[in-house]
Amino acid sequence: MQRNRRFLIGGLIILAALSYVIYGGMQEALVYFVTPSELKAKERSSADKFLxxxxxVVKGSLQKDHKNLTYRFELTDGAISYPVFFRGIPPDLFSEGTGAVVEGRIGTDGVFQASLIMAKHAEEYSPHQDKAPPTSFVPAKEYTLQ
Amino acid sequence: MAGSAQPQKQGRSLLGGLAVVVIAGGLYWGLIQAPPDALQGDVQRIMYLHLPSILTAYLSFFLVFIGSCLYLWKREKRDDNLAHSAAELGVLFTALTIIEGSIWGKPTWGVWWTWDARLTLTAILLLIYTGYLMLRSLIEEEDRGAVSAAVLGIIGFLDIPLIHMSVYWWRTLHQPPSILRPDKLPWENIHPAMLTALVVNFAGFLLLYFYLLSLRLRLGEIRNEIKARRLARGVY
Structure with missing residues (x-):
């Protein structure tokens, strides 16, 4: 029984350490995407970095070229908007006024060269499109970069 | 013991039959009765499987947690059997969730998979309990294996609140919860006609789950019985 108790206490300590590492580590490493403002602030150090x-997607900013399959648009976090260029086929849900995550690099011209577009959708489901589209993109209780 | 087997078997058959009926109802509600989503169209119907799958998996790992705690406390084979059985089913339903999520993700998000916090932590959940099952089959000394497994079963469960909170704590591609949240009522997020389909399917999943669990528990009991009899006879 004594051995078991030691085992249990040891396990709990490992567990606490593990949760600390996961939580802390993920705060640092698992910033899944940066916002346009954050990207602007570290534009120089991010050059050539895949992110x-x-x-x-800013309303009125989307320019499609169906012949060449190119898309030009701006992504905004409410503060600033960042221009994006993409060649390919975006997901069906990708449209103006909705959330999107793009993967790629900052080009030499200051335009984000996206190699992939992912569309984000809300947690609301309805047969009618009567709800106003969400205005915020990042979680309400979001973790902010220092 | 032999006397209780017959009514137990009948109860199980009833549960299985009921599961078939309710799941058939769920298919009807999900595929025909419920209206398509205005934004996503018919593909949104995957939700009627995706959400019940993960909720069933959560329930299953909660039972692993309970069974593991009880086993460490009282050392009864019955509790270990519960934890082991629920872990197997939890892995099954987690794998189902990930497969359904992928099929849903490709046409809506545009990708089958992405390493955001929600998806990554769910993959970790699958790994933890696959590891749990491997641990059980690797350690030959049975009681020691059960104790180690119980510890892992308890620790692994902590991944679930992490998965749930991930969409609030970190930026993710995955949307926030539609149902499991205190700030909004379910029908504020999901249209009532769609919510009915979801509830019927969830009921069907629960019935199926408890049917499978009862079968697996009985299997574990029989295994333990055989081992005990062999031990009593001195046959190994």
């Missing part, structure tokens, strides 16, 4: 940027 993800997320935001809302």
């Amino acid at each position: 993800r940027m997320g935001g809302m």
Whole structure:
């Protein structure tokens, strides 16, 4: 029984350490995407770095070229918007005023060259499109970069 | 013991039959009765499987947690059997969730998979309990194996609150919860006609789950019985 108790206490200590490492580590490493503002702030150090940027597709910014399959648009976090260029086929849900996450690099011209577009959708489901589209993109209780 | 086997078997058959009926109802509600989503169209119907799958998996790992705690406390084979059985089913339903999520993700998000916190932690959940099952089959000394497994079963469960909170704590591609949240009522997120389909399917999944669990528990009991008899006779 004594041995078991030691085992249990040891296990709990390992567990606490593990949760600390996971929580702390993920805060640092698992920033799944940066916002346009964050990208702007570290534009120089991010040059040539493969990264993800997320935001809302700015209304009126989307220019499609169906012949060449190119898309130009801006992503915004409410503060600033960042221009994006993409060649390929975006997901069906990708449209103006909705959330999107793009993967790629900052080009020499300051335009984000996306190699992939992912569309984000809300947790609301309805047969009618009566709800106003979400205005915020990042979680309410979001973790913010220092 | 032999006397209780017959009514137990009948109860199980009833549970299985009921599961078939309710799942058939769920298919009807999910595929025909419920209206398609305005934004996503018919592909949104995957939700009627995806959400019940993960909730069933959560329930299953909660039973692993309970069974493991009880086993460490009282050392009764019955509790270990519960934890082991529920772990197997939890792995099954987690794998189902990930497969359904992938099929849903490709046409809506545009990708089968992405390493955001929600998806990564769910993959970790699958790994933890696959590891749990491997641990059980690797350690030959049975009681020691059960104790180690119980510890892992308890620790592994902590991944579930992490999965749940991941969409609040970190930026993810996955959307926040539609149902399991205190700030909004389920029908504020999901149209009532769709919610009915979800509830019927969830009921069907629960019935199926408890049917499978009862079968697996009985299998574990029989295994333990055989081992005990062999031990009593001195046959190994």
